[in-house]
Amino acid sequence: MKEEIQQFLLTHLNFLPPELLVIIVSATPILELRGGIPLGLGFGFSFWETMLLSLIGNILPILPTLIIFQPLSKILLKYRWYKSFYNWLYGRTLKKSTQIQKYGAIGLMLFTAVPLPTTGAYTACVAASIFALPVRISFLAISAGVLIAGFGVGIALYSIF
Numbered sequence: 001m002k003e004e005i006q007q008f009l010l011t012h013l014n015f016l017p018p019e020l021l022v023i024i025v026s027a028t029p030i031l032e033l034r035g036g037i038p039l040g041l042g043f044g045f046s047f048w049e050t051m052l053l054s055l056i057g058n059i060l061p062i063l064p065t066l067i068i069f070q071p072l073s074k075i076l077l078k079y080r081w082y083k084s085f086y087n088w089l090y091g092r093t094l095k096k097s098t099q100i101q102k103y104g105a106i107g108l109m110l111f112t113a114v115p116l117p118t119t120g121a122y123t124a125c126v127a128a129s130i131f132a133l134p135v136r137i138s139f140l141a142i143s144a145g146v147l148i149a150g151f152g153v154g155i156a157l158y159s160i161f
Helices: 002-012 018-027 032-042 047-059 062-076 080-096 098-103 105-113 121-130 135-160
Strands: none
Touching: 002 018, 018 032, 018 047, 032 047, 032 135, 047 135, 062 080, 062 121, 062 135, 080 121, 098 105, 098 121, 105 121, 105 135, 121 135
């Protein structure tokens, strides 16, 4: 699925500068850094350029997501289709977020730092909302987790390739 999304973006957004594509891919749910960093590597960017663009892209949507998710969900829960999606997302997030319950902001940072599917910034924003963590603390914790994950993925990929 990730490859299909990347291919779609490259095919339909090829008129955009490659730097902007890395930012867009890194800001996209599901792909996030795990899609942006390989794309930057594929474009031939230096390690630091790729890291900067990917981190900007992945950190950019955190604050709006933290602010908008809860009020928007309250409005959309009136609709059956959203309620079933929300219940699925809520259950999935709870299963993956025991460390957030136990350790609060530090757990949120560690949860985000693990570069695996469904442990990125968007899921962390949902978890922060579910556990009613303050927006400022959540933003800092999730951003720190994104930095850790980004450097982990970046170092691994640039070392191998």
